Amino acid sequence: MPQPSVNQKSIQQIFDTLNNVILGKETQIKLAIACLLAKGHLLIEDLPGMGKTTLSHALARALGLSYNRIQFTSDILPADILGVSIFEKESSQGNEQHGVFRFHAGPIFSQLVLADEINRATPKAQSALLEAMEEGQVTIEGETRPLPSPFFVIATQNPASQSGTFPLPESQLDRFLMRISIGYPDAKSEMELLTGIDRRKLAGELKQVISLTELNQLQEEVDQVHASTSVLEYLQRIIHFTRYEGGYSYGLSPRGGLGLLKAAKAWALIHQRKHLIPEDIQAVLPSVVDHRLADAAHQSSHGVSTQILQRIAVIK
Amino acid sequence: MTKDFPRSALVWLLVSITSVMIPLQMHIPLWTSLVFILVVAWRWLMHLGRLPFPTTMIKIIVVTLGISAVIISTKGRFHLEGATTFILVASLLKVLEIKTQRDGYIVIFLSFFLLGVSFLYDQGILAALYSLIVVWLLISALVGLHQTLHRENEYKQLFSAAGKTSVQVLALSLPIMLVLFILFPRLGPLWSLNLQSSKAKTGLSEEMSPGDIAELSKSDELVFRVTFDKQPPAADTWYWRGLVLDRFKIKNGRAVWSSSGVFDQIDWYPQSWQPEMQEGVYDYRITQEASDHKWLFGLRGVAAMESGIGMKENDLITSNKKLYQRKEYRVRSQPTIAIADQGLRPFVRNQSLQLVDSSNPKSRLLAQQIMLENTSDQARVDSALNYYQANNFVYTLKPIPMQENDIDSFLFDNRAGFCAHFSSSFVFMMRSMNIPARVVSGYQGGEINPESGHITVRQYDAHAWAEVWLEGKGWVSVDPTAEVAPQRIRLGLRDSLPDGDEFLPGNNFSLIKLSNFQLLNDLRLRLDELNYLWHQSVLNFNKDKQGSMLKDWFGREALKKSLYWLAGLFCAFLLLVSAILLWPGRKKKRTQIEKSLDSLNNKLSRYGLNRKEHEGLNDYSQRLQANFPHEAASIQRLFDQLQQHYYGDQGVGDEPNLTKFIKQMSKRLTKDRSNRPQ
Numbered sequence: 001m002p003q004p005s006v007n008q009k010s011i012q013q014i015f016d017t018l019n020n021v022i023l024g025k026e027t028q029i030k031l032a033i034a035c036l037l038a039k040g041h042l043l044i045e046d047l048p049g050m051g052k053t054t055l056s057h058a059l060a061r062a063l064g065l066s067y068n069r070i071q072f073t074s075d076i077l078p079a080d081i082l083g084v085s086i087f088e089k090e091s092s093q094g095n096e097q098h099g100v101f102r103f104h105a106g107p108i109f110s111q112l113v114l115a116d117e118i119n120r121a122t123p124k125a126q127s128a129l130l131e132a133m134e135e136g137q138v139t140i141e142g143e144t145r146p147l148p149s150p151f152f153v154i155a156t157q158n159p160a161s162q163s164g165t166f167p168l169p170e171s172q173l174d175r176f177l178m179r180i181s182i183g184y185p186d187a188k189s190e191m192e193l194l195t196g197i198d199r200r201k202l203a204g205e206l207k208q209v210i211s212l213t214e215l216n217q218l219q220e221e222v223d224q225v226h227a228s229t230s231v232l233e234y235l236q237r238i239i240h241f242t243r244y245e246g247g248y249s250y251g252l253s254p255r256g257g258l259g260l261l262k263a264a265k266a267w268a269l270i271h272q273r274k275h276l277i278p279e280d281i282q283a284v285l286p287s288v289v290d291h292r293l294a295d296a297a298h299q300s301s302h303g304v305s306t307q308i309l310q311r312i313a314v315i316k
Numbered sequence: 317m318t319k320d321f322p323r324s325a326l327v328w329l330l331v332s333i334t335s336v337m338i339p340l341q342m343h344i345p346l347w348t349s350l351v352f353i354l355v356v357a358w359r360w361l362m363h364l365g366r367l368p369f370p371t372t373m374i375k376i377i378v379v380t381l382g383i384s385a386v387i388i389s390t391k392g393r394f395h396l397e398g399a400t401t402f403i404l405v406a407s408l409l410k411v412l413e414i415k416t417q418r419d420g421y422i423v424i425f426l427s428f429f430l431l432g433v434s435f436l437y438d439q440g441i442l443a444a445l446y447s448l449i450v451v452w453l454l455i456s457a458l459v460g461l462h463q464t465l466h467r468e469n470e471y472k473q474l475f476s477a478a479g480k481t482s483v484q485v486l487a488l489s490l491p492i493m494l495v496l497f498i499l500f501p502r503l504g505p506l507w508s509l510n511l512q513s514s515k516a517k518t519g520l521s522e523e524m525s526p527g528d529i530a531e532l533s534k535s536d537e538l539v540f541r542v543t544f545d546k547q548p549p550a551a552d553t554w555y556w557r558g559l560v561l562d563r564f565k566i567k568n569g570r571a572v573w574s575s576s577g578v579f580d581q582i583d584w585y586p587q588s589w590q591p592e593m594q595e596g597v598y599d600y601r602i603t604q605e606a607s608d609h610k611w612l613f614g615l616r617g618v619a620a621m622e623s624g625i626g627m628k629e630n631d632l633i634t635s636n637k638k639l640y641q642r643k644e645y646r647v648r649s650q651p652t653i654a655i656a657d658q659g660l661r662p663f664v665r666n667q668s669l670q671l672v673d674s675s676n677p678k679s680r681l682l683a684q685q686i687m688l689e690n691t692s693d694q695a696r697v698d699s700a701l702n703y704y705q706a707n708n709f710v711y712t713l714k715p716i717p718m719q720e721n722d723i724d725s726f727l728f729d730n731r732a733g734f735c736a737h738f739s740s741s742f743v744f745m746m747r748s749m750n751i752p753a754r755v756v757s758g759y760q761g762g763e764i765n766p767e768s769g770h771i772t773v774r775q776y777d778a779h780a781w782a783e784v785w786l787e788g789k790g791w792v793s794v795d796p797t798a799e800v801a802p803q804r805i806r807l808g809l810r811d812s813l814p815d816g817d818e819f820l821p822g823n824n825f826s827l828i829k830l831s832n833f834q835l836l837n838d839l840r841l842r843l844d845e846l847n848y849l850w851h852q853s854v855l856n857f858n859k860d861k862q863g864s865m866l867k868d869w870f871g872r873e874a875l876k877k878s879l880y881w882l883a884g885l886f887c888a889f890l891l892l893v894s895a896i897l898l899w900p901g902r903k904k905k906r907t908q909i910e911k912s913l914d915s916l917n918n919k920l921s922r923y924g925l926n927r928k929e930h931e932g933l934n935d936y937s938q939r940l941q942a943n944f945p946h947e948a949a950s951i952q953r954l955f956d957q958l959q960q961h962y963y964g965d966q967g968v969g970d971e972p973n974l975t976k977f978i979k980q981m982s983k984r985l986t987k988d989r990s991n992r993p994q
Contacts, residue, residue, distance in 0.1 A: 226963075226964070226965030227963075228962060228963045228964065228965070230962045230963060231962070231963050274965060275959075275960075275963045275964050275965050276963060277932060277933065277934055277959055277962075277963045278932040278933070278934075278963075279932040279933075279934045279935055282932060282935075306464065307464050309930055310464050310930050311319070311464065311930065312930055313929040313930060314929065314930060314931060314932050314933070315910075315933075315962070
């Protein structure tokens with residue numbers, strides 16, 4: 001067993017911290033962190049009150065990221081998300097005679113953005129966010145402004161009440177590296193939750209575990225995880241299956257394939273491995289693939305990954 | 317790439333095998349159903365995980381047992397039932413080793429074959445309808461083979477999905493089936509194996525000793541159906557002649573009648589004689605079931621009307637081939653014709669007078685007496701017939717068995733018997749009086765279907781009567797049975813027996829027996845009509861019928877030929893496509909490590925511990941460690957190395973050492989496992 005590096009120690013610390021806040025959800029936390037390390041964005045699909053906000057808040061605290069929350073409603077406008085320039089007659093400096101337009105940054109200018117109930121907003125507002133996610137910058141009134149780095153969006157949506165919502169189209173779902181759902185806690189965690197202190201409060205009091213530099217370093221290390229030909233062939237078989245053999249109306253996009261590889265690499269890194277193994281791909285597969293191919297498969301979205309997992313040979 | 321057999325498909329598979337098995341069970345030894353139950357129970361326990369997959373040793377033992385059982389029960393002879401039993405047992409045993417999807421295919425396709433085999437026994441409409449259900453089940457099983465279980469509790473959805481899909485598939489293929497049935501050329505079989513049934517077909521035999529026909533009366537099996545082109549003759553004249561028995565023998569003291577062979581000369585159509593169409597001449601069509609013999613049936617004054625059918629001088633028609641399959645043929649008859657124009661040729665006369673001198677002295681004496689009392693042959697015939705009536709002979713299907721000189725004991729002591737006794741004793745008396753006479757066997761009567769007008773003749777209509785040669789009149793039919801039991805001739809066997817017990821004894825569930833119930837009888841007649849239609853329009857849709865139909869439709873011969881070309885090209889195309897699809901792609905050469913991993917997999921697969929194709933090495937290692945706690949450390953080491961080999965960034969590891977390690981591990985693990993109680 002190789003000696004864990006400093007970075008890997010810090011990963012363990014992140015886990016310990018988060019597991020204290022969100023009880024009994026190790027896998028989901030691991031996936032969320034893998035998503036973050038792979039520089040992807042996360043979509044959490046779950047009922048209200050399952051700890052979506054707490055998770056994102058805790059994540060922001062533990063990683064020392066600036067955190068903003070946008071509650072999406074049907075009348076939210078792009079400007080509410082990106083920010084707006086407001087005319088100020090007298091500038092605060094007071095040395096200018098004429099008023100100026102001053103840009104007031106929206107909540108998106110933050111390292112970790114929680115976009116709550118993203119499917120409540122109109123497509124117009126949604127696309128403002130999604131563009132920012134893809135480009136890492138926003139263009140307002142002809143001026144391009146970079147977003148802070150790292151930039152990580154956690155969007156949530158509620159699968160149960162679908163009336164009055166604008167479901168995200170496939171093209172926009174594709175921008176989320178992973179989609180996860182948290183689910184109910186098990187009996188033991190529930191008991192702990194009921195007897196313990198308020199988790200939200202706990203999340204707010206969390207101390208920063210790793211520095212920004214360390215986080216950057218970890219993200220760099222993801223790319224350095226070795227993927228052998230054998231495992232890449234497995235990945236390729238999966239992609240090929242979704243496109244030509246599985247009987248879906250469309251398959252995994254190249255972006256989807258790259259995302260799968262990156263997520264798997266992040267997973268390998270979390271498990272303190274310097275090389276990628278098929279189990280890494282298998283572990284992240286449902287959260288990376290299911291939301292991309294749900295419509296293509298005409299069935300419950302959980303089916304696609306199960307089918308892939310059961311039908312693709314690991315070693316040919 | 318072998319896929320595992322999906323667990324959800326097993327129920328479909330077992331149900332469809334059961335459905336294939338049921339109709340065959342009536343024709344093959346009963347012990348096979350025991351094998352069936354054992355196999356299904358065993359496989360189910362394997363499914364539940366209570367039993368492991370059978371080892372090679374167990375498989376060898378089971379196969380040996382199965383083969384020996386087949387050989388013993390068929391007494392080593394190769395006939396239809398034996399072959400069926402063999403393939404059935406073989407496919408049942410295959411169920412035990414279903415592990416991959418491919419095994420599932422094999423069992424399902426064997427079942428399709430078995431379904432085809434069951435048509436060798438029964439081709440009726442009910443069997444055909446039943447087979448549709450079986451096809452549906454089998455297709456569902458095939459669909460089930462391709463389903464993936466997503467969640468543990470999804471079995472029910474998968475079942476209904478498979479059932480629905482196969483209904484759709486079948487519905488879509490129905491029009492194709494119809495088109496192929498009508499248009500696809502009927503090619504003769506490319507090869508044929510004369511696989512005969514071990515059970516002799518019930519039916520007339522070439523020898524008649526009293527008692528045989530009583531056996532036949534127990535069977536309600538169909539013999540043939542007759543459709544008259546116009547009004548049929550009166551029912552009491554339906555004597556369907558099948559055999560002329562003119563050789564008399566004594567076997568074990570009893571009279572035996574058989575064919576002599578003096579009439580072996582056959583005139584084939586169109587050389588044979590044919591009556592002109594006129595009053596008293598009947599045209600009719602007979603659809604005769606398979607019989608393993610060449611003889612055909614017809615009324616008196618019969619004539620061959622089709623090629624492949626010939627006529628003998630004794631007024632019988634015959635086929636050029638044995639009737640291993642159902643045959644439909646046209647016949648023309650003139651029952652009133654006097655067959656005398658050629659005179660009685662000497663050798664025929666000799667044969668028709670032949671007797672065994674020492675036998676049945678009392679009957680001989682009686683005949684002498686009748687001969688002296690009367691002057692003309694006609695009067696002698698009448699007088700002999702009168703003897704039966706005057707002495708209160710009784711018609712029964714259960715006569716007292718007679719031993720030595722059975723004709724004597726029938727005529728003087730028992731005076732109870734059926735057609736075989738009457739005709740046998742009558743011809744014996746005639747021959748003793750020097751009147752040429754012979755026994756004719758065949759069927760008498762038949763049931764007319766009031767709806768379609770066709771006549772159905774069954775085995776219990778079997779009958780024997782006599783023909784005597786009267787100077788100037790030729791061969792004249794005489795039925796001594798009619799003197800004693802006229803109702804047998806008029807009404808048929810069923811209505812002539814005093815109580816129901818003698819009719820079809822031991823066959824309590826025969827629908828015919830229940831014909832006293834109006835509704836059931838109607839139902840039976842309807843079914844019979846349906847079966848008749850089925851035979852006429854589907855089973856007998858042969859090359860000729862197809863040809864004439866196509867000609868009717870399209871008007872030209874050339875078109876028919878182009879259809880054949882089309883069919884040929886279509887088949888060639890299919891062959892080509894499948895050849896391309898099935899062409900074995902160049903396989904990747906397997907490395908030493910892969911080979912040794914394969915062998916490890918094979919060894920552990922017996923315990924269900926093989927690596928699933930989709931299972932990663934790490935997961936597999938965990939599973940193995942859980943199963944072999946003692947070896948956990950070395951398993952971990954082996955799989956760490958393997959992972960390094962496959963996925964590591966250090967490049968390919970030391971191959972020979974790794975191979976050796978795998979082989980050692982494989983030995984140790986199998987030893988560990990086989991030492992453990994199962």
